[in-house]
Amino acid sequence: MSASHNGCTILWEGQHPNPLLKDLERAELGHSGVHVKMLAAPINPADINMIQGTYALLPDLPAVGGNEGVGQVVEVGSHVTSLKPGDWVVPADAELGTWRTDAVFSEETLVKLPRDIPLLCAATLSVxxxxxxxxxxxxxxxxxxxxxxxxxxxxxxxxxxxxxxxxxxxxxxxxxxxxxxxxxxxxxxxxxxxxxxxxxxxxxxxxxxxxxxxxxxxxxxxxxxxxxxxxxxxxxxxxxxxxxxxxxxxxxxxxxxxxxxxxxxxxxxxxxxxxxxxxxxxxxxxxxxxxx
Ligand SMILES: NC(=O)c1ccc[n+]([C@@H]2O[C@H](COP(=O)([O-])OP(=O)(O)OC[C@H]3O[C@@H](n4cnc5c(N)ncnc54)[C@H](OP(=O)(O)O)[C@@H]3O)[C@@H](O)[C@H]2O)c1
Missing domain, CATH: 3.40.50.720 (NAD(P)-binding Rossmann-like Domain)
Structure with missing residues (x-):
């Protein structure tokens, strides 16, 4: 099965031990993908409301939780111009799904941050x-x-x-x-x-x-x-x-x-x-x- 989420195609196969959870495979980098390793992501009240289904913004399922956090760029596709490996990035908008180890995102869903701010400040800056x-x-x-x-x-x-x-x-x-x-x-x-x-x-x-x-x-x-x-x-x-x-x-x-x-x-x-x-x-x- 597959689903599109913020421009990345996420894939999963087989039965997860918890039927409510799915294992996702990382999408291919392609020409315009940005492979990001997440460094830190907070749990905000709005994240909980989203899981409860009471928030005004509810992603299509299956979805990855977390609307905020900071990640480091590992690799970029050949068409990506604004980011390079080593850059710190935060989500440009809600619903990126930051509670994960790593992912391939599209360039426009990320905003580059200076690297001279403390990690925890960077992870909690955008909301x-x-x-x-x-x-x-x-x-x-x-x-x-x-x-x-x-x-x-x-x-x-x-x-x-x-x-x-x-x-x-x-x-x-x-x-x-x-x-x-x-x-x-x-x-x-x-x-x-x-x-x-x-x-x-x-x-x-x-x-x-x-x-x-x-x-x-x-x-x-x-x-x-x-x-x-x-x-x-x-x-x-x-x-x-x-x-x-x-x-x-x-x-x-x-x-x-x-x-x-x-x-x-x-x-x-x-x-x-x-x-x-x-x-x-x-x-x-x-x-x-x-x-x-
Ligand atoms: N509208 C927006 O764009 C926007 C943006 C960001 C955040 N928010 C909202 O702002 C709120 C705070 O977010 P945050 O990340 O700053 O939260 P946070 O750091 O987790 O702080 C939660 C705060 O709520 C207080 N609180 C919890 N339960 C309460 C109750 N029953 N009565 C009175 N106070 C209570 C806590 O006080 P104690 O220490 O006394 O428990 C604490 O001051 C959330 O509702 C969040 O969704 C809205």
């Missing part, structure tokens, strides 16, 4: 830091001294938000869940550049007023959790501010106080990196066709 950067820049025009608020601030995305915001001079108010080693997590986030780190419970306390004597009310809230956590963040957002939802870790719907719409005119938006990439690919095509 969370990009999401953090887009959310900080696409919804509100923020400058040095402005503030943002975010929940799940210790998540991969949250830590990227803290670091990018700090580099832009934007102050971050970071909300995390309480835990036995709270101080350790607070110290870690502060060392990354967080301005304030609070627990979900602290967010509901009247002392929040004191915090807003030191830092301006946020114009942007980044919601990874949903449920009560999002409602509480909305209470602290500035007039006409925006809350961007990009994750639903609590699996609870958003509850928005009517007053937030009437008296504050808040904006509720969503963000999905995969859609952003698709939209950008479309707009590039339009520019090319207008140019012609």
């Amino acid at each position: 969370n830091p990009c999401t953090a950067y887009r959310m900080l820049t696409d919804f509100e025009t923020l400058g040095p001294g402005d503030s943002i608020i975010q929940n799940a601030a210790n998540s991969g995305v949250g830590q990227a938000v803290i670091q990018i915001a700090a580099a832009l001079g934007i102050k971050t108010i970071n909300v995390i869940r309480d835990r036995p080693n709270l101080q350790e997590v607070v110290d870690r986030l502060m060392s990354l550049g967080a301005e304030h780190v609070l627990t979900e419970e602290m967010l509901r306390k009247p002392e929040m007023k004191d915090l807003f004597k030191k830092v301006p009310k946020p114009r942007l809230a980044l919601n990874c959790v949903g449920g009560k956590s999002a409602t509480e963040m909305l209470r602290h957002i500035q007039q006409k501010g925006t809350m961007v939802t990009y994750g639903g870790m609590a699996k609870q719907p958003l509850t928005v106080p009517v007053s937030a719409f009437i008296f504050k005119d808040v904006k509720l938006r969503g963000f999905w990196m995969t859609q952003w990439k698709k939209d950008q690919a479309q707009s590039k095509l339009k520019v090319i066709s207008v140019g012609k």
Whole structure:
């Protein structure tokens, strides 16, 4: 049997001991293939949702899991011009299937990376830091001294938000869940550049007023959790501010106080990196066709 996946034909034969699993053979290199050895690939919440079948993007089966990771080019076909053996590459898009030892991919599904960044940063570069950067820049025009608020601030995305915001001079108010080693997590986030780190419970306390004597009310809230956590963040957002939802870790719907719409005119938006990439690919095509 065979199936086409991201431009590579994958083949399998015989019966795997687990009937739900298949052994795949590596595709031929051909003229335009790129043989990549995977070096490291993370497990992201979206990968799990994909396996559960609850994600908005579901590959045809059989499929290889993993949407992110870094690999090293072993060999390239004679028509490949942008990559050479030894290069580090990451997926250009979701659904590449990075949880494998090696594979032959097509050139356009890979993006070359500089080799002077740590391996684990390279393996986790293409989803969370990009999401953090887009959310900080696409919804509100923020400058040095402005503030943002975010929940799940210790998540991969949250830590990227803290670091990018700090580099832009934007102050971050970071909300995390309480835990036995709270101080350790607070110290870690502060060392990354967080301005304030609070627990979900602290967010509901009247002392929040004191915090807003030191830092301006946020114009942007980044919601990874949903449920009560999002409602509480909305209470602290500035007039006409925006809350961007990009994750639903609590699996609870958003509850928005009517007053937030009437008296504050808040904006509720969503963000999905995969859609952003698709939209950008479309707009590039339009520019090319207008140019012609
Ligand atoms: N929309 C997009 O384009 C986009 C891009 C990247 C990521 N995401 C989404 O962003 C989310 C975080 O991804 P990540 O890779 O940064 O995850 P991660 O590093 O695994 O972190 C998960 C975070 O979720 C928190 N969490 C887990 N269960 C929770 C619950 N029931 N209530 C409140 N908080 C909870 C964890 O807090 P504790 O430490 O307290 O457990 C942690 O802060 C996921 O939903 C992912 O799908 C979306």
